[in-house]
Amino acid sequence: MSVLAEKVITRDWFKGSNHTLEGYKKNGGYEQLKRALTMQPAAITDEVKKSGLRGRGGAGFPTGLKWSFVPSLEKNTKPRYLAINADESEPGTAKDRFILENDPHLLLEGIGIACYALGAHACYIYARGEFKGPSAVLDAAIDEANKAGIFGKKLMGTDYELNVFQVRGAGAYICGEETALLESLEGKKGWPRLKPPFPAVVGLFGCPTVVNNVETIASLPRIFEKGADWFMKLGTGKSGGTRLVTLSGSVNRPGTYEVGMDTSLRELIYDPAYGQGMPEGVNVKAVIPGGSSAPVLTAEEMDVKLEFDAFKPLQSMAGSGGVMVMDDKTCIVRSLWRVARFYAEESCGQCTPCREGQPWMARIIRKIEEGRGEMSDLDTLMNVASAIAPWPPIGLGNTICALGDAGALPVQSFVTKFRKDFEEHIRLKRCPHGDQPWGHFGDFK
Amino acid sequence: MPEPLFTADEQKKFDAGIAELLSHYPSDRKSAAMLPALRLLQSIKTWLPPEGMQLVAKHLESTVEAAYEVATFYVMFHTKKPGRYVVDVCTNLACSLRGAEGMLRYLEERLHTTAGENGEKYFLRETECLASCGTAPCLQINEDHYENLDKAKVDALIAEKLK
Ligand SMILES: Cc1cc2nc3c(=O)[nH]c(=O)nc-3n(C[C@H](O)[C@H](O)[C@H](O)COP(=O)(O)O)c2cc1C
Ligand code: SF4
Ligand code: FES
Numbered sequence: 001m002s003v004l005a006e007k008v009i010t011r012d013w014f015k016g017s018n019h020t021l022e023g024y025k026k027n028g029g030y031e032q033l034k035r036a037l038t039m040q041p042a043a044i045t046d047e048v049k050k051s052g053l054r055g056r057g058g059a060g061f062p063t064g065l066k067w068s069f070v071p072s073l074e075k076n077t078k079p080r081y082l083a084i085n086a087d088e089s090e091p092g093t094a095k096d097r098f099i100l101e102n103d104p105h106l107l108l109e110g111i112g113i114a115c116y117a118l119g120a121h122a123c124y125i126y127a128r129g130e131f132k133g134p135s136a137v138l139d140a141a142i143d144e145a146n147k148a149g150i151f152g153k154k155l156m157g158t159d160y161e162l163n164v165f166q167v168r169g170a171g172a173y174i175c176g177e178e179t180a181l182l183e184s185l186e187g188k189k190g191w192p193r194l195k196p197p198f199p200a201v202v203g204l205f206g207c208p209t210v211v212n213n214v215e216t217i218a219s220l221p222r223i224f225e226k227g228a229d230w231f232m233k234l235g236t237g238k239s240g241g242t243r244l245v246t247l248s249g250s251v252n253r254p255g256t257y258e259v260g261m262d263t264s265l266r267e268l269i270y271d272p273a274y275g276q277g278m279p280e281g282v283n284v285k286a287v288i289p290g291g292s293s294a295p296v297l298t299a300e301e302m303d304v305k306l307e308f309d310a311f312k313p314l315q316s317m318a319g320s321g322g323v324m325v326m327d328d329k330t331c332i333v334r335s336l337w338r339v340a341r342f343y344a345e346e347s348c349g350q351c352t353p354c355r356e357g358q359p360w361m362a363r364i365i366r367k368i369e370e371g372r373g374e375m376s377d378l379d380t381l382m383n384v385a386s387a388i389a390p391w392p393p394i395g396l397g398n399t400i401c402a403l404g405d406a407g408a409l410p411v412q413s414f415v416t417k418f419r420k421d422f423e424e425h426i427r428l429k430r431c432p433h434g435d436q437p438w439g440h441f442g443d444f445k
Numbered sequence: 446m447p448e449p450l451f452t453a454d455e456q457k458k459f460d461a462g463i464a465e466l467l468s469h470y471p472s473d474r475k476s477a478a479m480l481p482a483l484r485l486l487q488s489i490k491t492w493l494p495p496e497g498m499q500l501v502a503k504h505l506e507s508t509v510e511a512a513y514e515v516a517t518f519y520v521m522f523h524t525k526k527p528g529r530y531v532v533d534v535c536t537n538l539a540c541s542l543r544g545a546e547g548m549l550r551y552l553e554e555r556l557h558t559t560a561g562e563n564g565e566k567y568f569l570r571e572t573e574c575l576a577s578c579g580t581a582p583c584l585q586i587n588e589d590h591y592e593n594l595d596k597a598k599v600d601a602l603i604a605e606k607l608k
Pocket of ligand 2: 174348403
């Protein structure tokens with residue numbers, strides 16, 4: 001069964017005026033925060049561990065475990081912070097935006113629960129600069145919560161102080177990387193930090209900090225409402241809950257959907273509840289399964305389930321849930337060029353392999369697309385990429401942050417899996433798709 | 446005498462904004478407010494004039510060099526006065542699969558401009574994924590977001606929002 005029996009994150013979207021405090025409360029809002037505040041903070045972290053909640057920002061790291069890396073107040077008396085990653089810039093990903101727009105209080109309630117568990121008295125929500133609309137909804141929600149005495153000196157009337165602020169970025173993909181995000185929150189350019197130390201120990205303003213994605217934290221109220229076991233059982237394998245995925249590209253009904261972890265890519269694309277299949281006359285050629293940094297899959301690899309660990313055998317990743325579909329009339333080389341150009345543009349410039357390698361790869365791919373490529377370019381591409389991060393991926397590149405890997409993996413996977421397409425461009429000395437490289441939906445009409 | 450940076454109203458808005466922003470950070474971390482403070486300045490002046498950055502640096506007990514470093518790192522900050530309409534068109538993969546390259550060419554034609562050129566009226570440019578991939582193609586006009594676009598909708602935008 002592919003259609004989700006039970007919605008978790010999207011359950012109350014559009015139900016009454018759920019995006020306002022009044023509407024959210026009518027739907028049962030803030031009851032879980034109230035309850036959490038009667039628990040011991042450590043017991044909350046235990047519940048989150050038990051729930052199998054894993055980070056929705058891309059890495060799928062177990063959330064409760066991450067929280068437990070924050071040193072105890074006896075060991076480290078500095079203030080601690082929660083930073084919410086609402087940078088949502090990974091190409092293909094459009095989900096957190098809808099949480100901010102449709103259910104901002106779900107995020108805020110989750111923030112209350114998380115901060116209390118972590119002993120944090122301040123939370124910064126870092127939203128990408130381009131989110132004018134979603135940020136306005138969130139600001140209004142924070143305002144409502146402050147005025148209603150939910151946040152402030154007395155969190156829900158208790159003696160616990162919690163202040164929540166939104167900070168808006170200004171256009172830099174790298175600020176989604178957690179340590180670049182912290183630098184940006186400190187008022188600097190977004191240059192990632194060397195790890196260790198990890199943010200849980202030395203984070204914002206040198207203090208212990210947890211960075212979590214919007215969707216991750218928005219899951220908390222439901223976990224406390226229905227129980228950690230329920231959440232774990234909803235999921236598959238070691239991943240609890242459901243996922244928001246964004247289906248885009250060449251498919252009949254693109255959009256953002258909440259799906260079960262056991263939904264396969266094929267079901268997502270073809271199921272009437274989701275993508276409704278491919279347009280007449282074309283088939284799937286390639287699928288990027290988890291944001292553009294996730295290694296590409298072929299049409300034969302679509303039975304993989306959207307759960308975090310399921311992608312390992314395919315040397316790819318579930319990432320941020322951005323599923324991009326290319327049909328068999330799409331130019332694979334041009335598709336990769338768009339991806340490579342992005343990483344070239346967004347490299348922060350700190351590490352030589354990434355700073356020099358990403359633009360180099362983009363130039364070579366463009367050259368091939370324009371019919372000026374040579375066979376030896378394919379080796380060069382693989383060599384440049386492998387100087388940034390090894391292929392097959394082992395999850396550890398040669399650079400300060402994972403943007404290096406994020407730019408290398410698409411090149412390596414595209415060239416390996418679709419080598420014929422690259423060779424054809426080189427042999428013909430032109431793009432075989434002529435001036436229609438973008439497949440079934442690619443013309444602007 | 447050089448023209449003052451702000452009118453009286455603008456000055457009030459700036460001062461109130463800075464005071465509010467500084468209250469969001471620990472008192473020994475004023476410089477953390479750099480991004481929001483520059484955003485505030487840009488929201489008032491449409492760009493970041495040098496005198497404005499100096500002022501921000503002073504309020505944040507930071508340096509003008511630090512302000513410049515931030516202003517030039519992030520693409521949404523304008524260190525040169527931009528055209529009246531900044532039009533950001535996403536041409537990343539998901540949007541290109543839905544016609545974004547053609548949309549960009551169409552806008553170049555209709556607005557008589559070249560992407561990347563900062564003209565007096567239009568500053569049309571390619572931008573990266575705007576988190577609207579399932580509702581592609583999309584663009585932003587002075588930060589207002591429009592999605593699910595086709596030729597008819599772009600024509601309407603040109604008539605109504607890009608006059
Ligand atoms: C280059 C790069 C960009 C990233 N962009 C985002 C992003 O836009 N949003 C996000 O939540 N995580 C992003 N991440 C992942 C974060 O570094 C971090 O792992 C995540 O926010 C942790 O939250 P989670 O454990 O709840 O997933 C990015 C990572 C890298 C390397
Ligand atoms: S890998 Fe790239 S983006 Fe990351 S720190 Fe190095 S140069 Fe910057
Ligand atoms: S690719 Fe254009 S919004 Fe994501």
